[in-house]
Amino acid sequence: xxxxxxxxxxxxxxxxxxxxxxxxxxxxxxxxxxxxxxxxxxxxxxxxxxxxxxxxxxxxxxxxxxxxxxxxxxxxxxxxxxxxxxxxxxxxxxxxxxxxxxxxxxxxxxxxxxxxxxxxxxxxxxxxxxxxxxxxxxxxxxxxxxxxxxxxxxxxxx
Amino acid sequence: xxxxxxxxxxxxxxxxxxxxxxxxxxxxxxxxxxxxxxxxxxxxxxxxxxxxxxxxxxxxxxxxxxxxxxxxxxxxxxxxxxxxxxxxxxxxxxxxxxxxxxxxxxxxxxxxxxxxxxxxxxxxxxxxxxxxxxxxxxxxxxxxxxxxxxxxxxxxxx
Numbered sequence: 001x002x003x004x005x006x007x008x009x010x011x012x013x014x015x016x017x018x019x020x021x022x023x024x025x026x027x028x029x030x031x032x033x034x035x036x037x038x039x040x041x042x043x044x045x046x047x048x049x050x051x052x053x054x055x056x057x058x059x060x061x062x063x064x065x066x067x068x069x070x071x072x073x074x075x076x077x078x079x080x081x082x083x084x085x086x087x088x089x090x091x092x093x094x095x096x097x098x099x100x101x102x103x104x105x106x107x108x109x110x111x112x113x114x115x116x117x118x119x120x121x122x123x124x125x126x127x128x129x130x131x132x133x134x135x136x137x138x139x140x141x142x143x144x145x146x147x148x149x150x151x152x153x154x155x156x157x158x
Numbered sequence: 159x160x161x162x163x164x165x166x167x168x169x170x171x172x173x174x175x176x177x178x179x180x181x182x183x184x185x186x187x188x189x190x191x192x193x194x195x196x197x198x199x200x201x202x203x204x205x206x207x208x209x210x211x212x213x214x215x216x217x218x219x220x221x222x223x224x225x226x227x228x229x230x231x232x233x234x235x236x237x238x239x240x241x242x243x244x245x246x247x248x249x250x251x252x253x254x255x256x257x258x259x260x261x262x263x264x265x266x267x268x269x270x271x272x273x274x275x276x277x278x279x280x281x282x283x284x285x286x287x288x289x290x291x292x293x294x295x296x297x298x299x300x301x302x303x304x305x306x307x308x309x310x311x312x313x314x315x316x
Contacts, residue, residue, distance in 0.1 A: 026218040027192045031185035060184040064222045156243045
């Protein structure tokens with residue numbers, strides 16, 4: 001058990017990632033979360049060796065991002081990652097972005113990932129060893145609170 | 159009136175945008191959509207000159223992306239953009255991604271954009287000229303069908 005999501009990735013904000021406003025461009029929040037998903041794959045045993053052994057990889061099916069605060073060039077940020085739910089071939093995950101040393105959330109992203117047999121190009125059940133690690137992470141994180149932005153629908157009131 | 163969304167952006171898929179699977183990485187779908195949002199800003203008069211005149215810009219508050227098909231390096235793609243709804247300071251928009259010459263949708267993204275007074279760093283009503291252009295685009299696109307992925311919630315059935 002643990003009482004905080006796992007810190008999965010840290011990076012400096014590169015000059016290439018800021019837009020004409022001088023702020024981190026929307027797509028590069030997702031690039032940071034994408035690298036955090038790679039780190040989660042390492043945690044679950046789907047690193048390069050694991051992908052080679054199983055023939056499996058993860059694809060992002062769907063994601064939702066809430067941009068909560070501006071981030072500027074050269075700031076150091078970290079992603080904290082939480083497994084919300086899973087089944088035999090999918091992971092419902094949540095990433096949140098913070099400045100290193102701060103607990104003020106800068107952005108949240110909820111994502112659905114699918115386990116894919118790379119050769120067949122089709123969804124596949126998790127390999128047994130990977131499924132064990134998924135279950136272990138789910139057990140560790142089962143008491144974490146549900147992040148605030150999970151389950152949102154985008155829209156304007158009529 | 160028009161019967162298709164407006165083509166807002168075309169690009170080749172760069173080598174830097176593909177991941178270890180040889181496919182466009184999730185974040186770079188959003189980068190393409192982000193450039194399409196820049197193009198929408200040009201259409202609405204919030205290009206560099208318009209941002210300078212009004213002191214306003216648009217920030218992405220929230221987005222949802224559905225990844226529907228793989229895209230490979232060197233493919234040529236285009237974004238078609240639709241204004242779903244708006245109020246006095248927000249735009250609810252939808253981008254869809256296609257290979258040039260095809261109508262098979264590769265990805266969809268629904269986004270909420272907020273008009274921001276750059277100096278104050280706060281939400282602001284659209285400038286009158288911009289509001290006119292928003293209303294004109296909304297009128298042109300009012301009969302377009304609602305895209306299939308609008309309004310989705312991410313989750314696994316229990």
